[in-house]
Amino acid sequence: MPKREKKKKEKELARVSRYYIIKGDKIERRLPVCDRCGPGYFMADHGDRYACGHCGFTRYKRRKH
Numbered sequence: 266m267p268k269r270e271k272k273k274k275e276k277e278l279a280r281v282s283r284y285y286i287i288k289g290d291k292i293e294r295r296l297p298v299c300d301r302c303g304p305g306y307f308m309a310d311h312g313d314r315y316a317c318g319h320c321g322f323t324r325y326k327r328r329k330h
């Protein structure tokens with residue numbers, strides 16, 4: 266089913282673009298850097314928290330009230 270495949274691809278592309286900000290020819294990552302590892306070590310988005318794949322540090326996202 267080519268239609269379904271196309272839809273999935275578009276969805277994944279949208280998901281990825283959430284993590285990047287494209288400014289002209291530059292691409293900036295929106296993810297925070299790890300407090301332990303420092304700049305260069307980005308934390309992965311795990312829904313309600315960020316986790317560093319390098320040291321395992323987890324930071325919870327601030328919830329809006």
Ligand SMILES: [Zn+2]
Nearest residue numbers: 299302317320
């Ligand atoms: Zn780390």
